[in-house]
Amino acid sequence: MRHSDPLTTAETLRSATALGFRGDLDEDAADLAAHVTRCEDILAELPARADRNAAQQERAQHALDTARAVRRHFLALHTEGVYDRLTQVRSRHVRLPSLVFAAADTFPGLVPTREQMAVEARCIQAEKDGREIDQGIFCAALLRSAGAGRHLIDAMLMPTPRALDLIDEFRAHGRSELDTLLLERRGQAAHVTFRNTDCLNAEDNRLISDMETAVDLALLDDQVRVGVLRGGEVDHPKYRGRRVFSAGINLKDLRNGAISLVDFLLGRELGYISKIHRGLLVDTYAAAWSDRTLQKPWIGVVDTFAIGGGMQLLLVMDRVIAEEGAYVSLPAAEEGIVPGLGNLRLTRHLGARLARQVILGGRRIAMTDPEARLVCDDIVPAAGMDEAVGRAVRELGVPAVAANRQMLSLAEEPLDLFREYLAEFAVAQVSRAYSDDVLAKVERRWQRSQAPR
Structure with missing residues (x-):
């Protein structure tokens, strides 16, 4: 050449x-x-x-x-x-x-x-x-x-074309099966169950797309007043048959070049997570945010663990219910990447010192730790999870809840703060995704996963 x-x-x-x-x-x-x-x-x-x-x-x-x-x-x-x-x-x-x-x-x-x-x-x-x-x-x-x-x-923040294609069917039947999740309407709640079972419900490009569709459908359906996110049973040998909330980003896909900036890293923050936090934009001409968007309260249900992106999701939930044996962690520094908007949101939940311990030091918070109450509202035995979810749905289904949670969201995270943070995140995260230390870490992890057991 x-x-x-x-x-x-x-x-x-x-x-x-x-x-x-x-x-x-x-x-x-x-x-x-x-x-x-x-x-x-x-x-x-x-x-x-x-x-x-x-x-x-x-x-x-x-x-x-x-x-x-x-x-x-x-x-x-x-x-x-x-x-x-x-x-x-x-x-x-x-x-x-x-x-x-x-x-x-x-x-x-x-x-x-x-x-x-x-x-x-x-x-x-x-x-x-x-x-x-x-x-x-x-x-x-x-x-x-x-x-x-x-x-x-x-x-x-607008509904996706895919959701608009599916909304009539969901309104009629209250059920939508997507590749990586199941959406079901039960009473006044839309239950989203993660079913990315082969990777501990880790997030990948498919799950991000399916999640945005499911959130759109839940927000568009007038019969739904509350959204519920929960992990389904997984196939991993260590946890087979158990529910797992989420293992965060799929690091094997990151190693294989299958985690995209636009669709995943930015798409999840501007898409389904932002819609959970800010609502679905349905009227671009209305002056008041409450008239522009459809907003509903959301419940996060943590079985086993919520790692990385899973823990990030909890930071925009209105109620978090966890089983007694579960834990949460945000091991971004250990993995070498930036934990989405975790750095923006975690401090207001945990305070500056504990947030640094979690993000920079990899500290896990077990539900038996006193600090767990800063992340979770209800910590219950595994046998009591369904009852706790039902109680939370009833409490958050009260009409005034949606209006008040909207005002809380505006106070906690003004739109321009979100925008300015995400601008810096776009550069920082994509640079980390191609840094030598991250590439070496994901390669070592992938090689271990390929070794004979």
């Missing part, structure tokens, strides 16, 4: 960093496209990441970093102009996955194309060039903009 002359490559990269945009969106977009094309030409002359030697990887990384610097420069000037172009001056609400690829089509070089992302999707995480980092730069810029960010949050 022929490679670029080193001097030519260096000159190309130096010219990139010196590129000065003039402030006109279309002219600067053309310059961006031309410059990123030069960086892509350098990458195209190199082998795939898995086959590069050290010098080749250094050259590739330099090209990637340079293109990213130019994208940041362009977005610093044109974020709102780009967003307005993509949404017809905010007259259209476009969900994040579609928005990212529309940006690739409309502003070449700004974010990876579908084809580039498809190539990456065929690789394990360690063998990717990390093009999701470029998506993260774009998403963070949108969320840093008050105008674009709020409009994007609105778009992600």
